[in-house]
Amino acid sequence: xxxxxxxxxxxxxxxxxMEQAKVMGKDVKVIEAGNKKIGNCIGCNYCWLxxxxxxxxxxxxxxxxxxxxxxxxxxxxxxxALGFINHKGKNFFDRILPIATMYLKFKGKEMxxxxxxxxxxxxxxxxxxxxxxxxxxxxxxxxxxxxxxxxLGAYSxxxxxxxxxxx
Amino acid sequence: xxxxxxxxxxxxxxxxxTDKILAKFTEGLTENGTTFEQYExxxxxxxDAIRTAYNTNKNILMAIPLYVENIPGLLLEFLKTFAPKxxxxxxxxxxxxxxxEGSQLRCGEAYLEILxxxxxxxxxxxxxxxxNFSIRFFGEQTRERVTSPYKEMGREFAAQGxxxxxxxxxxxxxxTFPLMIRIxxxxxxxxxARKSFKKIAAGLGCTKSLKYRPYK
Ligand SMILES: Cc1cc2nc3c(=O)[nH]c(=O)nc-3n(C[C@H](O)[C@H](O)[C@H](O)COP(=O)(O)O)c2cc1C
Numbered sequence: 006x007x008x009x010x011x012x013x014x015x016x017x018x019x020x021x022x023m024e025q026a027k028v029m030g031k032d033v034k035v036i037e038a039g040n041k042k043i044g045n046c047i048g049c050n051y052c053w054l055x056x057x058x059x060x061x062x063x064x065x066x067x068x069x070x071x072x073x074x075x076x077x078x079x080x081x082x083x084x085x086a087l088g089f090i091n092h093k094g095k096n097f098f099d100r101i102l103p104i105a106t107m108y109l110k111f112k113g114k115e116m117x118x119x120x121x122x123x124x125x126x127x128x129x130x131x132x133x134x135x136x137x138x139x140x141x142x143x144x145x146x147x148x149x150x151x152x153x154x155x156x157l158g159a160y161s162x163x164x165x166x167x168x169x170x171x172x
Numbered sequence: 173x174x175x176x177x178x179x180x181x182x183x184x185x186x187x188x189x190t191d192k193i194l195a196k197f198t199e200g201l202t203e204n205g206t207t208f209e210q211y212e213x214x215x216x217x218x219x220d221a222i223r224t225a226y227n228t229n230k231n232i233l234m235a236i237p238l239y240v241e242n243i244p245g246l247l248l249e250f251l252k253t254f255a256p257k258x259x260x261x262x263x264x265x266x267x268x269x270x271x272x273e274g275s276q277l278r279c280g281e282a283y284l285e286i287l288x289x290x291x292x293x294x295x296x297x298x299x300x301x302x303x304n305f306s307i308r309f310f311g312e313q314t315r316e317r318v319t320s321p322y323k324e325m326g327r328e329f330a331a332q333g334x335x336x337x338x339x340x341x342x343x344x345x346x347x348t349f350p351l352m353i354r355i356x357x358x359x360x361x362x363x364x365a366r367k368s369f370k371k372i373a374a375g376l377g378c379t380k381s382l383k384y385r386p387y388k
Contacts, residue, residue, distance in 0.1 A: 045246040046239065047214075048183035054369065055376040057384040071387045086252045087290040089242065089283060096245035107369045107382050109361040114348040116271045116361075121385060137286055147241040147279045 007033045007172050008076035008126065010069060012093045013084045013133055014039035018162050022082070022131070025169040033080075033172065036072065038097070041065035045092070046099035053107035058121055066100050074104065078157060078172060079126035085134035089141070094130075098148065105151070112153065120153060129157030131168050136161075173330065175201065176229045177210040178222055180236040182246040185212050189307040190235045193268060196319040197235075200326025208233075213250050226254070230261045232293070233329075237304075238269030241279045243287070256292025263288045264296030264335050270305035274344040277302055297335030299325055300344045309372055 007026075011019040019035045026033045042064040051061045060066065073079055083094025104125060105118035128149050130141060141159035149156035160168035177198070181190045191212075198208055211222040226232055236243050265284045267277055277300040288295040307315055321343070328339050349357065373382055 045182055045244065045249065048181060048188075048237070048239075048244070051376070053382065054373045055378045056386075057373075057378065057380050057382050058386040074387055086248065088286045089248070092245045092249035092252060095240075095242065095248050098240045099245045101240070107373075108366060111354045111358045111361075114354070115273055115276060116357075119383075121383060140283060140286060143282070144241055144279055151240070 006072075006076050007031060007078045007080070008072055009033050009035045009080040009082065010038050010097065011035065011082040012038050012043075012097050013082055015133065018082050018131065018133060018165070021162075021165050022080075022169060025165055026172065029169055029172075031169065031172050034072070036069055038065070038069060039093075041069075043069075043093070043096055043100065045096045046102060050107075052103035053105075057106070058103045060100060060103055062100070066097075070101070070103065073101065073126060074122045076126040077124075078129065080129045080131060080157070080168070080172070082131045082133070082162075085132050085136040088135070088137045089144075090130065090132060090136070091134075094132075112150075115150075117151065117153065125152035125154045127155040127157050128152060129168060129171065130159040131162060131165065132159060133162045173206045173231060173333065174229065175206065175208040175231045175233050175329075176225045177208050178226070178232065178234045179210065179212045179214070180234050180243060180247040181212075182214050182239075182244050183237070184214050187308050188212075188214065188237075189304050190237050190266070190268060192307050192315060192319050193266065193304065193322050194235050196322040197266065197326040197329075200323035200328075201330050203327060204330055206330040213247050219250060222250075223254070227257075230259070231296075231333075232261060232263045233266065233296075234263065235266040236268070236280075236284075238267060238277060238280045238302075242283050243280065251287075251291070254291055256290070258292035261293045262296040262334065263291060263293035264329070265298040266335075267298050267300045268304045269302045272303035272345070273349065274300065274302070274347040277344065296333075297340065299329075299335045299340050302345075 043066045083090040106121050108119040146156040179190045181188045281298045
């Protein structure tokens with residue numbers, strides 16, 4: 006499943022993604038999360054050490070998380086701030102922590118957490134507003150390394166066609 | 173010199189590894205008369221006071237835990253309300269994370285340089301170091317041993333005024349570990365470390381396997 010989560014309040018962006026996906030014959034599931042209650046990770050680490058796999062922050066994230074673990078691709082649509090995705094987009098990624106376990110291993114030359122589920126989604130970003138594209142691409146690559154998956158890249162909302170072509 | 177220190181961790185001060193690091197860092201920082209005031213982003217009630225301190229001081233130090241290769245979402249939420257200063261303010265960073273290799277901090281570090289620019293501040297460099305995940309779980313003695321190197325870096329910051337010296341660069345430690353070390357540490361991860369994580373979990377009241385999958 007290709008999962009697209011729109012953390013902005015602008016449904017036109019996800020609308021364009023769906024439209025383009027239809028044209029290209031791709032099946033995407035869109036979740037509008039712009040108005041959902043999704044708080045920040047509070048760093049309690051309970052999802053690793055007290056209630057394994059489960060976040061203590063009880064809000065709308067849990068339902069989305071249940072979809073993430075079955076997705077082949079995860080595309081996050083985010084507004085930008087300070088040259089990066091904004092706090093809503095970043096909170097979305099911070100809260101993904103229960104996808105990993107506390108356990109560690111080496112993957113290549115670097116330490117990684119052992120994954121909790123059988124597979125993790127490849128990751129892509131669609132950003133709305135000013136940002137440092139080269140940096141966002143670098144960051145998406147690093148996120149994917151942590152998921153032991155592939156980066157699908159970071160695309161401005163002006164290049165939705167390009168993003169959907171990568172789905 | 174007076175430094176405004178902002179702990180950017182969303183974790184409450186009592187449990188924040190950044191806070192324990194800062195405790196040592198400021199011991200060294202203040203030895204020769206440098207003063208500081210410290211704030212916590214985890215406490216929203218402090219946000220107005222932090223904004224005022226940030227706007228009225230020219231030497232700011234943000235101490236930040238790496239959160240998914242960048243700064244925590246909560247800190248981004250706080251910073252988004254800041255207008256660019258453009259008044260010669262210097263913004264320096266302590267960046268610390270769980271993974272031990274220097275290579276794991278570089279993506280976050282690169283963003284901090286972008287962030288300083290976005291905030292209209294002069295970049296005072298980043299003191300980057302990993303292997304800090306367990307500070308909060310350590311007993312006093314081990315915690316002292318693990319955090320005490322930061323005291324020297326406090327002295328260094330007081331002396332240099334920034335984190336651009338060779339001593340700060342070296343403080344990060346190895347970018348990656350040699351193969352032999354990776355094999356040894358990898359074996360430890362699969363044995364001793366697992367046991368110790370299970371023990372910590374049990375202490376927190378965990379009754380499930382740490383690999384438990386709550387969602388099917
Ligand atoms: C949501 C989340 C994401 C994290 N991401 C990283 C990471 O990408 N790389 C890393 O080395 N450590 C990562 N860590 C570990 C923290 O940086 C580390 O435990 C740090 O010492 C926490 O400091 P604090 O107690 O002051 O919050 C992450 C921790 C959390 C809770």
